[in-house]
Amino acid sequence: MSLSEKRSGAGQLHGPASIKDIARLAGVSHSTVSRALRNSPLVNPTTTREIQGIARDLGYQPSAVARGLVTRKTRTIGVVVTTIADPFVSAVVIGIELAANDNGYSVFLANSNADPARETNVVHSFAERRVDGIVVTSSRVGALYTSLLSQMQVPIVLINNQHPGQFVHSVMIDNIQGSRQAASHLVYLGHRRIAYIGDQYGHQSDTERFEGYREALEKAGLPVLAELVAHGDSTPEGGIVAMDKLLALADPPTAVFCYNDMTALGVLRSAHVHGLRVPEDISVIGFDDLFLASYTQPQLTTVRQPMQRMGRMAMESLLKLMSGQPSGEPVKVPAELIVRESTAPPRPDTL
């Protein structure tokens, strides 16, 4: 039995073909095969053609794991998100993935679900798999990721979370400008009792969005009332709870600015349950401009984040970082108010 029969005759007995198999069939050394496969000008064109032909016949697929071992680059990145169930997150992930694929990178996706145990797991698995870089899309960045950084010596890009550092870059929406626009729009419409329903306490985006709201009210000479500030949790359920509380007030707000569209979804629901019509009885503004903002009833006025583009920008920053370039200033992306149907002037009798 000839050497070539050993493989082609016996079939793929020991897994995928390797350059050694090809070398045997082509009667050359595996180094030559390695070169030919990468179109090295050093190897004879005829030989190259023959080798590539054999590779094709064998259905050869180079082993990224073997390559990664020697090159010390896996062309792999890790993406950590709180939960991909949030459409904001999935839109961002799509952008990351597109940019990653365009550059030959594959992405490991990990949902942390805000569970510390899972986050630790994620960190470990990314470290063990030797990802070349990491993108974090999470509303809160704990000390966890910081320690991860120092341990792994791997570039990290944060989305909507600032966290300066040599290997840490960030891409964020201009929260203050965005929410200032939203609140100003409500002021402009004539509202004077404008509520804010935020995310959980302490998250940077929430703090900033509240700040924009505060500035807009202050500029209009309106007081920032503690009773008109509630906190949700970025989910529709959280929005319902917060809105219920607001509507139980002796003097409820005539407009509500929400941390995000998911919260606004719950607010819309709560308003409906309480027999209030939006925007006639109460105005609602969200943040994100998820696809579903165009499909709520009424369609939601919101502050748009170019989510997919932000994902792409994050990946592009990561590529720079991975190629050794310094991180530079955090990228701040402008937000845009999208006025739809959920906002209108307050009813005269509520003023």
Place this chain on the structure above:
Amino acid sequence: MSLSEKRSGAGQLHGPASIKDIARLAGVSHSTVSRALRNSPLVNPTTTREIQGIARDLGYQPSAVARGLVTRKTRTIGVVVTTIADPFVSAVVIGIELAANDNGYSVFLANSNADPARETNVVHSFAERRVDGIVVTSSRVGALYTSLLSQMQVPIVLINNQHPGQFVHSVMIDNIQGSRQAASHLVYLGHRRIAYIGDQYGHQSDTERFEGYREALEKAGLPVLAELVAHGDSTPEGGIVAMDKLLALADPPTAVFCYNDMTALGVLRSAHVHGLRVPEDISVIGFDDLFLASYTQPQLTTVRQPMQRMGRMAMESLLKLMSGQPSGEPVKVPAELIVRESTAPPRPDTL
């Protein structure tokens, strides 16, 4: 300078620590380290403790890539989806990921976006990265994945797509039973002109959901009218277009059963634009029970798929397949009709 100073003194100069570094520090061979790290009973407890201590101090993280090269198992799976922007898909992915993590697997996520070029890319990257298995959540499985299978010799689990084969398993919702329930519910409410808005032509789930619809109508002695069958594309936009067409009919339907909730979202919108109230003027049923089905106005009656659980089941099937067990029969998951507010008896004058 002692050997230990060479590393601890000089710092992590050549990347992450390896078992050789630990061996040097511990004064043992790397095989012993390898064993100790995996708690082999063959090594002296004292030695083990010392080695593990050094490993901890060094922040040692075993290289999954090196391990994968020798074991020929990467503990990695590939997940292909059309687009993670569809909440159905993201819910499924969450289930897959949870089950994967619970079993020490990491997941590569790839969006195909129904783009053939990208699909080819995905296949290649998964092959090169030597994933141990693949889960496909896509409404249409082309010949592409079949050829991939034979090339990679890797187990595959399909979600909502049957495709028998030795290495191919599938987990699917019971489309016929689910849609039969939905259509029967409309029949029961008294509707006689019930429309169906499907997905794109030729997709298995669409064919089956139509079949359930057909059966229910037939059983009720109702004709299946071609004019009442429209096709969308699983997106709200597609739902709008299809619904607009239906409402332009001389004798429009009094109820619409949609391929999925995303389609229903568009249908709800279209109805509103045409001045129709749901469910008073027209009833609407979706399929999936996405989180947003509880937040539409009115809340959507729909057929629930246990999406996250299906993702988990798919991963668990994949684990079996990867451990060498035969695939067995495709798993068929029962669907459940969830009656909310978007369905009601037809208006008497429309009968």
Place this chain on the structure above:
DNA sequence: TTGTAGGCGTTATCAT
């Protein structure tokens, strides 16, 4: 209980 000696599939550095 521990050490030695391959080998996994590449790339890379020498020679030739």
Place this chain on the structure above:
DNA sequence: ATGATAACGCCTACAA
């Protein structure tokens, strides 16, 4: 233009 040979970091016989 091509071939030996040595890594990369780990696992695993086989020896001691």
